[in-house]
Amino acid sequence: MVGEGFDRVTRLKGGWLEARSDAGYVLARHWPPRFDVQATSEFENLRASRLARQVRQDLWRAVQNLRGFSPVVQILFTTGGLAVTAGGRVDGRIPHGIESQIQALLDDPARRARWKTWARRGK
Template identity: 40%
Template sequence: MPNTWIVEQSETRVLVTRRKPVRWDVSARAEFPPCKALRLAHQIRQDMWRELQKIKGFCPAVEVELGEVFQVRAGGRVARHVHPLASEWVEDLLNSNTHRRRWLAYAKART
């Protein structure tokens, strides 16, 4: 499948999604320290996809609002039935210390 990710970047926001308009059927929020927002968004998207690919019709999206502290919203659209625990799974992922350390190390790397 070709890389068909939609990436929108501005001075205040980064969005990575597969479809527009973004629909947040499943979502969770977390704060992150400033870093390379696009790299952070892609890392979260990848791990979220790995976690939620069991949900049929899941289309991930990650939005990073830039500021002194980055506000991240992760989740996305679900084409079929939304699993009642899906948002909780995303929240658990965003709060996983192991994932956060890896994402931030990558997003702060000098490449």
């Protein structure tokens, strides 16, 4: 279940919610978060909160016309880096191909380069 194992949920500016644990990070608009649609991608070790915010912003821009959509980004820490799941809750009809659209967003080389620059860990 999304958000499972996250004991402390913090409210951010703008009504967003974040949860952190040793296992990962979740950024969502509603709690508990839910994935009605989702796509996953791997990243190297980056700052999870910064990466999640960038992914969430681009995800929202890409599917903002999807009625009843509420973005969720979950990042799990892996031995090789990060496993990022992006998608969210949809209150209503889920259009065909939306998961492919989210996957294309996560796999876009230009976006990935921008996200990595923004979320790179300091030296």
